[in-house]
Amino acid sequence: MKVLKHISPSRFFASVLFLLLPTVMVIMFILWNSNQYFSVLQDQWFSQSLYVGAGMLLAFFIAQFRFRFLPLFAASIFVFYSIYQILDRYAVGELDSFFISVQFLIFSYLFMAGWLIGWGLQRIHFFPLLLSGFLLTLCIFLIAKTGGLFTPEKLLSYLTPVVLYSIYLMYTYEALRNTEHTHGIFWWRFSKRLIMFCATLLITLGILIYFMYPQIKERVEAYGGGAKDGENQMLENKKDGSVENKQSMGMGTNNSRNKNPEPLFCAHINSYLPGTEIPNPLYLTCWHFSKFDTLTETFERDTTLAFSDEFTPNPSSIQLFSTFVDSSRIENGLSRKNRKTIEIEIYKKRLSATAFLAPSTAFWVQPITVEKEYQQEFKYAYRTKSYVSDLNSAYFIYNSDNPEIKAFQQFRFEELRKAKGYTSVEPDFLKYYTHFPNARQYARIQMLADSLAEGKKTTIDKVLSIRDYFLQRNALGEKVYSYTDNPGIPGLPGSSNLMYFLFESKKGYCAYYAGATLFLLRAMKIPSRIVTGFLTVDRSDKNKGWYWFYEDQSHGWVQVYFPEYGWIDFDTTVGNDEAEQSPSPDGTPPMQPPNPVLALGGEILSVDTLQKSAKLLTYNLIFKDCEYKNMHDTLELNLQTANIWKDSLQVPITSLHKSEKIMAVSYSEKLKAFSPEKNSKQLLKKLPNTLPIDEVYIKDLKKDLAVKNKNNIENENKPLSYYLIVMSLIIGGIILLILLTPTLVYYYYKTRMRYSKSIKQKSYFMYRSSSLYLNQLGIQRNSLSAYKYASEIVDPQFDANYVKFILLYLKLKYSEQVLSVSETNFIHAFYSTFIERIHKQTKLGKRILGFLNINLLLQFYTLSEPEAATN
């Protein structure tokens, strides 16, 4: 930094205008973003950016008078620290002191940061680079922290201001630093140039984004983002148009649902109220959210949890009719009483192939085929078994008038009142599921929970008190808490969504109710967790046990743990009165295929097309839902009544070939008489030698592999690394662009030269490209005239006849004489020989490095400034 000889007000104002204001604006943007997610900041981004601005202004001002930085800075740190200590110790009032001291802390941090930035901008040579790097890092940090709201627009809107600002700052900073002008007219021109620069920058970026947007979007969607603004907070749309439950549950300002009237899937749940024919719908769970991130206010999955009973198989990666069992889930479910196994079949329409939904606690899954007539509508299907409590039911808030359901409700509450206390529960388990954030703002929830739990002895009564709290009506009989998909919270998300919902707005969607309920429950020391999945609604009496699921049924609710009874669903979300919820009609359920008695997976050894029989080298065998793996037995198959399928097309038996992999299925009544055995040897002994087969599915190996690979890719859903990749791609792209700029500019001139119409124009571009070329090699023209440059610098070094060319160029430029034939020929032949000559005399490495140096290019355009002439 050049030390100014005297104080220059115009320079001061220029740096305030051109450096301070944009910096404060970008910092304001970052602060605004941070305020959205960090409740500590209290949503005062405007005043916070003013603090930074004040700090910068002070630094700028001080720099004018050239005060020493370090002693002043150290002194003010000391002053601020003392004030903070005093505030913290002596301020009156419990809450007040907390807020004032924190506010002051924030103020002093930001002010000091502003001062530091201002000082750096005034005094440190490479500060813009440091600053931009810092701001970009901050942005990446914010993006990583707030990953749940990830869309291409958001990514761009996060990064664009900072990237633009970085480029702007580097340009402006250099331009300001290198100028010695102080006239009014200069500043006017300077601002004009800056405006032009900014406009070019914006247009370039706009064009870039315009053309790159589909790619960016694709990239983002490939990684599971891609929801639009006003997205569905519960579901995510996948690339192939299918839908899946999100793996994080944030509380956004908007939760747009019911966009698509097409159902997602239908399910057959084989559950009825005990002792009746009345269907007992069960909520379908997908993910468990047992952790709460206080910074971002999102509920998070805890995949490392040892005692989790979350069952998350990927149905698309399991072979047809093969099973996947994890009985440790049942153990982790910690339940014994009132439990039974329930079978569910799910037929997916738009639901992602990888999605798995089942009532808790699921432990068994088997992909099955869809009957031929329904294959158009339903793409995938699986059967699953859950170890479900009798007491579980979707009927908790949605009380039915049906007396039997009412009775059931009463029965289940009575039953749960018998549950033991939590004294016998493992302390680790209890501690984990009752973890409640310590921060002071949550004390209010604790107070509310205490008041609700007052006088309630049993867990279920406490739970009911929370339900009743949300269902309470005010003196006018109006609902206090209401349902809305747009809780709004305009500009306020930072000030703790949950607090705002619970105590201020009192309206929200399921995530808010579930979140608030979880906090209240945990404040009452009741182990609980949030579960997302689908709300099951029994709409029709036609097809009992069949339920249809639409996008607007995606849901989050709470599960409460009762010792011995296990996890029971409790949904405290109040009914939606706005109710534009069109009662979507149930469709026709697919025909349920009979359960295969026997399924054999293996490789064909030989086929007898006449006898219609085949020998199969069996690898795995599923008999009555029991799977025997790692077999190596040759079995005789009777294919006389078998349908043979390949790619969902029926094919004749002749298309069965040796060493083809198949899955053979039998529904034979004969086989049903047998019961499963401990191991496959014993079972095979009992079974007839020739096994009657009804269906044979020939596996398409290639397709199988492709699906597997695709699933693998989709499974790698690592948000943070993804953001970093996208970030580094964008930053890398920008760096690449910057590095390539000199080359591009050079080729622009060269192309213009090649396609020039007149010799005058040609000589001009020849001059421009040759001087740019030399410039990038470090042979700079600076403020020399073209002729002097050629005669004093270039020709002595390269002996490339450059002077002659420059003279002809000047002749074309400044005289109206016509060039002679030899002169014209000289110009036409000049460039290639010139470049060749320089090539011979410079090293390749130097040329490449030179052309990557944007700084030289900038100097090419700026160093012929008058002020450079005096240096």
Added chain:
Amino acid sequence: MENQNQMSSNELIEKLITNMETVIKGKREQIIQVITCLLAKGHILMEDNPGTGKTVLAKTLAASIAGSANESALFKRVQFTPDLLPMDLLGTHIFDDVQKEFIFKKGPLFCNVLLADEINRASPKVQSALLECMAEHQITMGEITYKLEQLFFTIATQNPVEMEGTYPLPAAQLDRFFMKIYFGYVDEETELSIYKNYVHIDSNLDRMKQVLSLQEVLQLQHEAEQIFVHDEILKAVSNLVRGTRAHEGISLGASTRCGINFIKCLKAYALVNGRSFVIEDDVEAISLSVLDHRLLYKHKEAKQVALKQLLGKEMDRLSKLKLF
């Protein structure tokens, strides 16, 4: 045809320069500027310390030009002192005892090359008398007007040291000199070679070849007027001249006459450099010599930077011009 002429004029000038360089060593730029002034029909003011070769340069120039009747051009030297009177320059009427009438005795002004040494030591009236003649190319004594030589070139010198008892030229007078150049010392090597050969300086001067005839000089002067000046160069001149008037560090800017002289010098300079057109380098090369002495600066700092700023801006503009 024109091309051939051009060639010959180039040769003539090159011959003149090399010829002068046999005596004046290491001062090519100054020689070129002196010749520029000569061809622009102007006069030149040289300023530097004593003993830098100003007088020798003037002598060499005069010796290189063949005057009438195989003699070298008329060269006169006047040492300006405070007691010098105008008539010492112009000449005077003296009474002829024989003819019984006043006859005009021509002063040293009636010559081709005049060296006005230490012009700032003479009194203002002498200075103004000289400068008037330089401008008008004639002398009026009483009722009779005497024409000066067709080729009349003044080389004035002044000394920056020993300012006591001098009469610094007023700005109005300085305006009449096309250029003011600084001589400066030669570099070490040249100086050494001068010391080796100093004995020959005078003999060299005596043996100077007369490479140009008066007629040829006049022809070259005519040719210089024909040099093409692009509109953009004219604009640059105008910008420079007007810029000096508007500049905050300059109290007296350049005049329109200055601008005209500037253009004349540009043309001559281009010719001297063997070109038939003026380029931006010419502007850069001579604008300091042409403009600097005509300006009055408000303070010392301005003298250092004002013109350079203006020139730098103009050069920047010219070098970035796309003229197609």
